Amino acid sequence: MKIFIIEDDASIRKELSRFLQKYGYECGTDDDFERIVEKCLAAEPDLVLLDLNLPYQDGFQICRELRRKSGVPIIVLTSRSSDFDELMSLNTGADDYITKPYNAQVLLARIQKLISRVYEAQPGTVLMHNGLTLNLMRATVSHGGAEAELTKNEMGILRLLMENKGNIIPRDAIIDELWQSEEFIDENTLNVNIVRLRKKLAGIGLPDYLQTKRGMGYCV
Amino acid sequence: MRLKSYLTDRIVSLACLAAAASLAALLLWLADVRGIFILFVEAIFCGAAFASLVWDYARRRAFYRRLFELSDQLEEKTLLAEISEEPQFLDGQILMEILRRNSKYENDRIAAMEQKNREYREYLDSWVHEIKTPITSAGLMIENDKNRTTLRIGDEIGKIDALVEQVLYYARSTEAEKDFKVEKTTLREIVNLALKAYSRPLIQSGAKIHMENLDIPVSADIKSCSFTVGQIISNAVKYRKPDREGTKEPFHLTFSGSQERNEVLLTVQDNGIGIPGRDISRIFDKGFTGENGRRYTKSTGIGLYLCRKLCGQMNIRITAESVPGESTEITLEFPAESMIREAGL
Numbered sequence: 001m002k003i004f005i006i007e008d009d010a011s012i013r014k015e016l017s018r019f020l021q022k023y024g025y026e027c028g029t030d031d032d033f034e035r036i037v038e039k040c041l042a043a044e045p046d047l048v049l050l051d052l053n054l055p056y057q058d059g060f061q062i063c064r065e066l067r068r069k070s071g072v073p074i075i076v077l078t079s080r081s082s083d084f085d086e087l088m089s090l091n092t093g094a095d096d097y098i099t100k101p102y103n104a105q106v107l108l109a110r111i112q113k114l115i116s117r118v119y120e121a122q123p124g125t126v127l128m129h130n131g132l133t134l135n136l137m138r139a140t141v142s143h144g145g146a147e148a149e150l151t152k153n154e155m156g157i158l159r160l161l162m163e164n165k166g167n168i169i170p171r172d173a174i175i176d177e178l179w180q181s182e183e184f185i186d187e188n189t190l191n192v193n194i195v196r197l198r199k200k201l202a203g204i205g206l207p208d209y210l211q212t213k214r215g216m217g218y219c220v
Numbered sequence: 221m222r223l224k225s226y227l228t229d230r231i232v233s234l235a236c237l238a239a240a241a242s243l244a245a246l247l248l249w250l251a252d253v254r255g256i257f258i259l260f261v262e263a264i265f266c267g268a269a270f271a272s273l274v275w276d277y278a279r280r281r282a283f284y285r286r287l288f289e290l291s292d293q294l295e296e297k298t299l300l301a302e303i304s305e306e307p308q309f310l311d312g313q314i315l316m317e318i319l320r321r322n323s324k325y326e327n328d329r330i331a332a333m334e335q336k337n338r339e340y341r342e343y344l345d346s347w348v349h350e351i352k353t354p355i356t357s358a359g360l361m362i363e364n365d366k367n368r369t370t371l372r373i374g375d376e377i378g379k380i381d382a383l384v385e386q387v388l389y390y391a392r393s394t395e396a397e398k399d400f401k402v403e404k405t406t407l408r409e410i411v412n413l414a415l416k417a418y419s420r421p422l423i424q425s426g427a428k429i430h431m432e433n434l435d436i437p438v439s440a441d442i443k444s445c446s447f448t449v450g451q452i453i454s455n456a457v458k459y460r461k462p463d464r465e466g467t468k469e470p471f472h473l474t475f476s477g478s479q480e481r482n483e484v485l486l487t488v489q490d491n492g493i494g495i496p497g498r499d500i501s502r503i504f505d506k507g508f509t510g511e512n513g514r515r516y517t518k519s520t521g522i523g524l525y526l527c528r529k530l531c532g533q534m535n536i537r538i539t540a541e542s543v544p545g546e547s548t549e550i551t552l553e554f555p556a557e558s559m560i561r562e563a564g565l
Binding site: 016164 | 354359360363364388443
């Protein structure tokens with residue numbers, strides 16, 4: 001799947017591309033804003049992320065022009081947070097609208113949802129590290145031939161650790177990750193979830209996969 | 221204009237008139253004029269003076285009465301001189317000319333201030349949007365490389381974001397009419413959004429979140445309401461009981477909903493240090509910091525002020541109760557769905 005990012009801030013362009021590439025999306029971008037519509041269409045993307053404040057012409061114009069020439073799904077990402085902008089975006093043909101600063105995981109979820117709806121293809125997003133495969137769509141982990149099903153919280157924890165493999169993730173960051181999916185758990189619940197997750201990993205033959213770094217956090 | 225004050229104002233000319241009349245009467249009497257003639261002359265004299273006084277009083281009273289009425293009816297009082305009729309007496313005309321010059325000066329100044337204010341607000345608005353770009357890009361960098369250092373930086377970015385949000389709401393609160401996007405939602409949705417925004421400080425303070433009966437539907441502006449709840453949460457975190465070794469009592473934060481006949485209540489209760497009795501009536505005042513604000517943490521006195529202002533604009537009543545040393549309870553009263561339906565909105 002190819003995503004084209006129309007955004008004038010070079011730093012956001014770079015970081016957003018890096019983030020999406022981690023999830024297996026191919027990213028295209030360009031800084032020739034005079035002819036950005038042609039450049040975008042030439043890249044034949046499967047989805048477009050569009051900022052509204054741009055040089056030469058604003059996002060609404062680009063959105064309208066893209067829509068005239070192509071049915072590609074468009075998500076507007078903008079720091080303009082007024083209802084007018086939201087309405088205007090949807091009226092000019094955008095499929096979704098997210099205001100900055102956005103949570104990257106929320107953005108990812110919206111991209112996945114839109115892609116699976118438009119292309120009727122399940123984004124088979126899997127994370128792999130050290131012989132463990134985490135399937136984000138089916139909420140399962142597998143190692144060798146063995147497979148185990150995860151709960152929502154367990155998958156959230158493991159996904160965060162696997163995305164940042166090698167890094168130590170503090171406990172509060174893990175709790176925060178679960179809060180962002182509206183599971184307002186406290187430390188004790190995290191402990192229970194970690195114990196259960198370890199047990200499941202041990203069950204498929206990876207007993208020491210999830211390491212505790214005393215006083216610092218967890219790491220895979 | 222009262223007759224008495226008018227006559228007091230004319231006291232010197234009345235005295236002169238009286239003196240002149242008496243002197244004339246005396247002169248005529250000395251000239252051996254018959255008493256009946258003296259009376260006749262005096263009557264003409266005083267009658268003419270009296271008639272001119274009445275006429276003058278009447279035109280002045282009529283003019284000033286109309287001016288007062290006009291001033292009461294007028295919304296933009298500085299435009300009074302523009303629409304008032306011209307007085308028919310000299311001192312009135314002079315004063316009117318002065319008033320006109322004065323008003324023009326005032327109106328010009330007001331227009332200049334409004335212009336400046338508008339430009340300032342536009343700048344602030346665009347600044348808020350500009351600053352969101354680096355906040356977003358820093359957030360993405362952290363997302364791409366989560367480790368202990370970047371996550372700490374992320375906490376600070378979260379604080380910046382909350383402060384920027386406050387600036388935005390402050391700027392909006394000074395606008396005369398603010399558009400709210402009222403939609404059907406539930407108390408839970410509002411609370412969840414606020415909890416997500418303040419997740420880091422809450423988690424780091426070891427908060428235990430309790431939610432009771434939050435699936436009550438309300439019609440409200442979700443963003444503004446969750447901003448309000450966020451300010452309440454931020455205060456609860458700031459004024460929780462200090463974590464002393466051994467005596468630590470966990471920080472509990474309870475959100476509970478209840479449905480009354482005409483309103484839906486959302487109560488946020490903490491087990492913090494509470495608010496002293498003499499401060500509680502003023503916590504929603506602009507710039508009020510109170511004892512807690514001085515003693516525990518620096519406070520700007522803006523957060524709760526904005527809450528009350530926003531809530532006022534959205535027809536939500538916000539009230540606070542507290543047991544000092546034990547708990548604080550902030551309640552939002554949303555108009556109930558049935559009420560809104562009855563009002564035909």
